Amino acid sequence: MRPIDDSRVVVSLEHAATTVGGRTIWSDVTLQVRAGEFVAVLGPNGVGKSTFLKALLGLQPLSAGQLEVLGTHQGRQNARIGYLPQRRAFDPSTRIRGVDVVGLGWDGDRWGIPLPARFGGRHAREGDERVREVIELVGATSYAYRPIGECSGGEQQRLLIAQALVSRPDLLLLDEPLDSLDVTNQASVSALIQSVCRSQGVAVLLVAHDVNPILRYLDQVIYLARGGAVMGPPEEVITADTLTMLYGTPIDVLRDRAGRLVVVGQPDSHTHHHSST
Numbered sequence: 001m002r003p004i005d006d007s008r009v010v011v012s013l014e015h016a017a018t019t020v021g022g023r024t025i026w027s028d029v030t031l032q033v034r035a036g037e038f039v040a041v042l043g044p045n046g047v048g049k050s051t052f053l054k055a056l057l058g059l060q061p062l063s064a065g066q067l068e069v070l071g072t073h074q075g076r077q078n079a080r081i082g083y084l085p086q087r088r089a090f091d092p093s094t095r096i097r098g099v100d101v102v103g104l105g106w107d108g109d110r111w112g113i114p115l116p117a118r119f120g121g122r123h124a125r126e127g128d129e130r131v132r133e134v135i136e137l138v139g140a141t142s143y144a145y146r147p148i149g150e151c152s153g154g155e156q157q158r159l160l161i162a163q164a165l166v167s168r169p170d171l172l173l174l175d176e177p178l179d180s181l182d183v184t185n186q187a188s189v190s191a192l193i194q195s196v197c198r199s200q201g202v203a204v205l206l207v208a209h210d211v212n213p214i215l216r217y218l219d220q221v222i223y224l225a226r227g228g229a230v231m232g233p234p235e236e237v238i239t240a241d242t243l244t245m246l247y248g249t250p251i252d253v254l255r256d257r258a259g260r261l262v263v264v265g266q267p268d269s270h271t272h273h274h275s276s277t
């Protein structure tokens, strides 16, 4: 077991809860994420995984409890967080080049509003240098100068990860980055994220609806439920006992011949809407 060292804590929640439209999404969430950890955020559709990332960004207020991100109570305006929102692919007609999309991570608004190139000088030169560096880091050099709409899903996702990394974040929040990718690209993007995590010491929280593509790369998983969350190594958390306790309904965890985990009986939180105000 890793020794407890509070100096390495980058995300800390204590009895945290949040509401959207008057409805409690999740509550009593207590957990800590440390520097350099690769963590998956899991749970059924609608359980509040995207909302969880927004809370860490300071875009979604807590209704109870405490939240600390990189030593402050407010994640907003924190350039040390890289964020990749949940999204679909770029339209094939998108003309903007990959390198320019990556550059938004340097001199655009962090969440995608481009600024005119009016700064010039040293800041811009440093930016160009850093953009080239992260494009190389994610292995996108050969296609970064083409219109991003012409890139494949996996290539687009690597470019967006590069964008999130430009500002040298200590925390990377990725909302379902593997969703639109085929199996081969899911594996290679997962391996890329793990290597970024290891080589840059950045803590990664990655939202996924299927843990299997990332299982071998992960350090920890967070399973979210309305009444709480459990965090721990995948083999301890993704078990029938733990998930049955967390959701209060019988859940089975099966393992197929290829070692893939299949969670059976997991509630779809949409079926609980009527009872949850």
Ligand SMILES: Nc1ncnc2c1ncn2[C@@H]1O[C@H](COP(=O)(O)OP(=O)(O)O)[C@@H](O)[C@H]1O
Binding pocket: 020, 021, 025, 043, 044, 045, 046, 047, 048, 049, 050, 051, 052, 269
């Ligand atoms: N703008 C909104 N207004 C009302 N309800 C919302 C809004 N955004 C999200 N929700 C609800 O909040 C819950 C959590 O959403 P979300 O965090 O997107 O879940 P997940 O990412 O786990 O699928 C869902 O039940 C969703 O329907």
Ligand SMILES: [Mg+2]
Binding pocket: 049, 050, 051, 086, 175
């Ligand atoms: Mg979501």
